[in-house]
Amino acid sequence: MSTLEIRDLHVSVETKEGAKPILRGVDLTINSGETHAIMGPNGSGKSTLASALAGHPKYEVTSGTVTLDGEDVLQMSVDERARAGLFLAMQYPVEVPGVSVANFLRTAKTAIAGEAPALRTWGREVKQAMEHLRIDPAFAERSVNEGFSGGEKKRHEILQMELFAPRFAILDETDSGLDVDALRIVSEGVNRAKANTDVGVLLITHYTRILRYIKPDFVHVFVDGAIAEEGGPELAERLEEEGYDRFLTAATA
Amino acid sequence: MSTTTDHSRAVADGAHSHSAGHGVVPVGSRAERLTSFDLADIPVPTGREEEWRFSPVARLQPLFSEDLGAAGVRTTVVPAPEVKVEIVGRDDARLGTTGKPGDRTAVTAWNAFREATVVTVPAEAVASDVTSVRVEGIAKDATALHLLVHAERHSEAVVVIDHLGDATLDETVEIVVDDGAHLTLVTVQDWADGAVHASSHRARLGRDAKLKHVLVTFGGDVVRVTPDATFTGEGGEVEMVGLYFADADQHQEHRLFVDHAVPRCKSRVTYKGALQGAGAHTVWVGDVLIQAKAEGTDTYELNRNLVLTDGARADSVPNLEIETGEIAGAGHASATGRFDDEQLFYLMARGIPEVDARRLVVRGFFAELIEEIGVDSVEERLLASIEAELEKSMSVITGVATREVDA
């Protein structure tokens, strides 16, 4: 059992006008096997939380702590965090021209596992995972994310989640831009990973429709850089009906 | 009527397609550029001339002189079994048929050589192996060298010219591709640090002739290569592929010119470069002229530069002149970009250490280009050389990183 613990996290983003505070004291504890949904209006800081956890250099942690089984995550470099078991499925995955998906997956797996995966089993594993996510085998030879459609990019992110078997996965709006079929395929991928590896999931979303496929244990409402309310799955339903108005007034009052 | 474009120091992605008919007066049209075998016609440049404005003329000074010797390099040719090699006097009738020198170093090189090396691929011969020409610097005396590579009609061959060691070299490479011949000519500038090298490549293509011209520049203090290609018969095809990697204080300049003088020929130019270190400077100039009678021309040129560190500068000037409306296609693209930190973050967020992530991105940048070369031995060497270059920048990067941590 692993625990990812976020305590009173304050984060600023680097802008041309100087550091701009975005996160104002986030507290969150995620255990293996748990699924936490984070919902909140545009610009409330959800992606900032995801990027800060992954160690993006543009985001500066000004105070607070993040630990993974007691280890200080904030002291780790970006690649160290990934090797320690953190995975971020990005809202906007980056194109890497000239680097094939196959080469990328093998290089990353090798880095994360600390040794090259056995050639034969790895090939089979990749092929099967791609099949499950309905990713055409031809994608293996394409450049990472280059010319992928929005939905293809998201499926490629979940492909990695399945293959790299992280301890904690942060999914930043993985459901955005997916049609109904793609949403189901991607959700099945996440659920497979949960079943196979007991991964803890932090699911950032605007919509409850993905929560019909991926059942959250906890729902957190994110407003103005902090968690404004917490509850079970029923909170998501309420948000769908009522929107965020109730919190926004509270935050601006 | 003609169209001309000139983009100096392109920084953002810019892709253009051209159709003829805009009445823009060409500035410094290539058609009007003076060419001559006569030294007196082409004086020593000051550095303000169009064709020298990016060049460190002071460092090239020794090559502007009329007194170039022959002792600075040793040339060794290992031909394929089907290929013939001769050393001939400067009065040999086969020399000087590919066009006249177009700048000072080209004209001094032409006037200084006494003997030339002629590599001939006989008519209809298909070379079973690569022909290797090794030019090794052995002394710093300013030296002239003249090579002729002649692919006779319907022959096929790969010729690799390798430059290494330290030298001050002014070189001419004449390339004749007769009707129906297919020639791949690779020139690699893998000089030691101090080398100064100017080279004029002048290619003439016959009917249905095909030339793949591959240029690779890694080493040297100053390297300036000017590949020219002229079509003399219909159906000719030239593919120019270039790859360069400049380190601190290196100047690497590649100016090419494709002259579509006859109808229905095709040209493709793809040059890519990476730069790292203070004072690294690369220049790419791509002149393409589509003459009035060259109907059905199909041309595209592309230059991309990847700036890996601060203090490096890439100049990129595509220049397309179109004198006929009846073209099949004409376009160019030029872009110079910084190393993308978001790519680095993405790869590192997948557990890949920074050094390996950078290596992946740079290799990726060159990958397609290297595949286009199509000569296995050259591709492997290139990958190894890119690794070696990256090794240098990695030590710089890891050095910087440590200092930041210490601070």
Ligand SMILES: Nc1ncnc2c1ncn2[C@@H]1O[C@H](COP(=O)(O)OP(=O)(O)OP(=O)(O)O)[C@@H](O)[C@H]1O
């Ligand atoms: N690099 C940046 N420069 C300037 N402002 C930034 C930067 N990154 C984030 N911000 C600002 O921080 C705030 C939070 O952004 P963030 O992307 O975390 O929101 P979000 O909750 O993920 O929104 P969305 O639902 O639209 O994805 C926004 O006001 C945004 O404009």
Ligand SMILES: [Mg+2]
């Ligand atoms: Mg977001």
